[in-house]
Amino acid sequence: MTTQAPRTDALIDAILPHVAFDGWSETAFRAAAADLDMDMAEARALAPRGALDLAVAFHRRGDRRMVEALHAEPVADMRMRDRIARAIRLRLDVAGDREAVRRGSALFALPIHAAEGARLIWGTADAIWSALGDGSEDINWYTKRATLSGVYAATVLYWLGDDSLEHQATDAFIDRRIDNVMQVEKVKAQVNGNRMLKPFLAPLDRLGAMVRPPRRTPPADLPGSWTLPRG
Known part of the structure; x- marks a missing residue:
């Protein structure tokens, strides 16, 4: 995950006290x-x-801080469900300013910004899975x-x-939601293990195997790419 310019961090910290009263608005900015x-320029x-x-x-800074905190925790011996639960709890902890998150949720719930909000939530999920070594x-x-x-x-x-x-109620809520997900995964495993359904599922399995995640880096042969010479 990319770092952030110190001046941007300073501007985030400066706007947070104003967000509680004016939201993420031009006035607060x-x-x-x-x-x-x-200078405004x-x-x-x-x-x-x-x-x-x-x-x-502000949201992406929280993602970075969550990843840093997660890497510092001894999660290697935990079950995967416990690692995910811990990551979600850490993400809430590093958010810090709950009113800023509340105001941000309202901002990204607006139709004009909903797509941006969905990308941020997806980015958080991606940061968690990547940090856990998916x-x-x-x-x-x-x-x-x-x-x-x-x-999340x-x-x-x-x-x-x-x-x-x-x-504590949030901790219990996280556990319940992950339990729900694990139940779905259990049903999926039972379906996949059903011999009678295998002929029908095989085409879907082949199709799913063809799907690839997005590239993290651009192809090396794109114009403007440069590779260090060997030798």
């Missing part, structure tokens, strides 16, 4: 720039769409992220309304 004595260069870009950057090279790459996106999105909404001690 201008107030943040003023707090930093930052520089602020626009860092965030051309203003507060919207900062809301996106090596899927077929349709499972997509199904894993789609399933986790649904779990539902968890965030629950967490925003959770007033329990140390968010």
